[in-house]
Amino acid sequence: MKLDQASAHLEFDVIIVGAGLVGSAMACALAADADGESLNIAVVEAGADPLRFDGVDFDPRVVALTHASQTLLKSVGAWPLIEQERACPYTDMQVWDADGTGSIHFDCHDVQQYNLGHIVENSVVTRALLSRLHSYPQITLLRPAKVKTLVREEGSEQQSVLLEDGRKLSASLLLAADGANSKVRELANIATREWSYGHDAIVTTVRTQQTHQYTAWQRFLTSGPLAFLPLQTQRQDQWDAHYCSIVWSLKSEQAPELMALSDCEFKQALGQAFEYRLGDVEEVAKRYSFPLRQRHAVDYVQPGVALLGDAAHTIHPLAGQGVNLGFLDVAAMRDEILRACRRQLPLTDASILKRYQRARKSNNLAMMAMMEGFKRLFGADHLPTRWLRNEGLRQLDNVSILKNALVKQAMGL
Numbered sequence: 001m002k003l004d005q006a007s008a009h010l011e012f013d014v015i016i017v018g019a020g021l022v023g024s025a026m027a028c029a030l031a032a033d034a035d036g037e038s039l040n041i042a043v044v045e046a047g048a049d050p051l052r053f054d055g056v057d058f059d060p061r062v063v064a065l066t067h068a069s070q071t072l073l074k075s076v077g078a079w080p081l082i083e084q085e086r087a088c089p090y091t092d093m094q095v096w097d098a099d100g101t102g103s104i105h106f107d108c109h110d111v112q113q114y115n116l117g118h119i120v121e122n123s124v125v126t127r128a129l130l131s132r133l134h135s136y137p138q139i140t141l142l143r144p145a146k147v148k149t150l151v152r153e154e155g156s157e158q159q160s161v162l163l164e165d166g167r168k169l170s171a172s173l174l175l176a177a178d179g180a181n182s183k184v185r186e187l188a189n190i191a192t193r194e195w196s197y198g199h200d201a202i203v204t205t206v207r208t209q210q211t212h213q214y215t216a217w218q219r220f221l222t223s224g225p226l227a228f229l230p231l232q233t234q235r236q237d238q239w240d241a242h243y244c245s246i247v248w249s250l251k252s253e254q255a256p257e258l259m260a261l262s263d264c265e266f267k268q269a270l271g272q273a274f275e276y277r278l279g280d281v282e283e284v285a286k287r288y289s290f291p292l293r294q295r296h297a298v299d300y301v302q303p304g305v306a307l308l309g310d311a312a313h314t315i316h317p318l319a320g321q322g323v324n325l326g327f328l329d330v331a332a333m334r335d336e337i338l339r340a341c342r343r344q345l346p347l348t349d350a351s352i353l354k355r356y357q358r359a360r361k362s363n364n365l366a367m368m369a370m371m372e373g374f375k376r377l378f379g380a381d382h383l384p385t386r387w388l389r390n391e392g393l394r395q396l397d398n399v400s401i402l403k404n405a406l407v408k409q410a411m412g413l
């Protein structure tokens, strides 16, 4: 990596704003390929280095990574680092309706796999990607550095950004991976369609009486889905499988009430909402709550500028697809940029971003529509809908061809 120079104007081929999961993966994906070796890449990140959690202290933010995401992380050499730090494979998934008898069980062996995916703490993924990012001399990481404005120069195809510290960066391509409240999206005047799900998510880590059995559990209550996602930590050379990350999505008006409970009362409420499937909730870490919004950028691209990951789309966490969609954006953008490099097209060529948008937008929209459908179906109190969804779950559980097709799609196989 080149040293962060203090000079006022720096020029690159590609500027990536945001070194979260998606931005750091984007930089590594370009640099890791022989066709992208000569690209001079800047990554601008406003925040500090990711925190380190260990022992029974877990990052409250976790992601369920699909096989497709794992393939991308392997291609940049980050996956072995993630496994070395900690990741929890899950072999089964158990989903059931709180309001009836419908349930569905997915087993990795039905689709000839060793697992359905891995639950990994966000900070573990980011740290692994940053470690890889530092190994590429063609990437310059500017951190802490915050994009303040975009500078549009008449007659120039170059994209320029001004940082809060006064430095100016220019490149042929500006890739925004700066999260749900993307500054670049705002500065580029790219509109979004967005609405509140009417849900808040409470996230925390719990220890349960029984082990999680390497299963991702999800109970659909009419107030919203409650997920117990398995985690593991090493204790005296043995894996302790009593810890789960919980994502409890519930109506926004109910969240403050649950947040105000004492730990003891919260453990009771959580155990009860989960039907004590893993026995009592014995310990609970600090709780965090935030509102859930669906957001989709009307356009992912404009000349020289593209949005990736949460900057382009945010969806309900109920199917754990958020960053997996972001990693698919990364793979699509990498393919288009490297294709241009192979064909010796300039990076300002409009076909690169158009092809990226075509590859990703309809796919992301389809996933968002499916999440909205699930949320409405399971949120309905109406008796015929309740009957239908329970019957549907039961039927689906018995039709292995359909069930396996569904699980393969969710795994990105």
Ligand SMILES: Cc1cc2nc3c(=O)[nH]c(=O)nc-3n(C[C@H](O)[C@H](O)[C@H](O)COP(=O)(O)OP(=O)(O)OC[C@H]3O[C@@H](n4cnc5c(N)ncnc54)[C@H](O)[C@@H]3O)c2cc1C
Pocket (backbone or CB within 6 Å): 017, 018, 019, 020, 021, 022, 023, 044, 045, 046, 047, 062, 063, 064, 065, 145, 146, 147, 148, 177, 178, 179, 180, 182, 183, 184, 201, 203, 247, 308, 309, 310, 311, 317, 319, 320, 321, 322, 323, 324, 325, 326
């Ligand atoms: C409760 C919950 C549970 C979830 N569970 C899952 C799951 O199981 N599976 C899954 O796939 N997804 C899940 N997600 C979604 C997932 O966390 C996000 O999709 C993912 O973190 C988005 O990554 P990103 O890199 O696009 O954005 P971010 O992680 O938000 O990163 C953006 C980065 O840009 C930086 N930045 C912002 N503004 C600027 C600026 N002006 N200048 C420079 N840098 C800037 C920020 O500091 C940050 O580092 C969940 C989300 C929630 C809320």
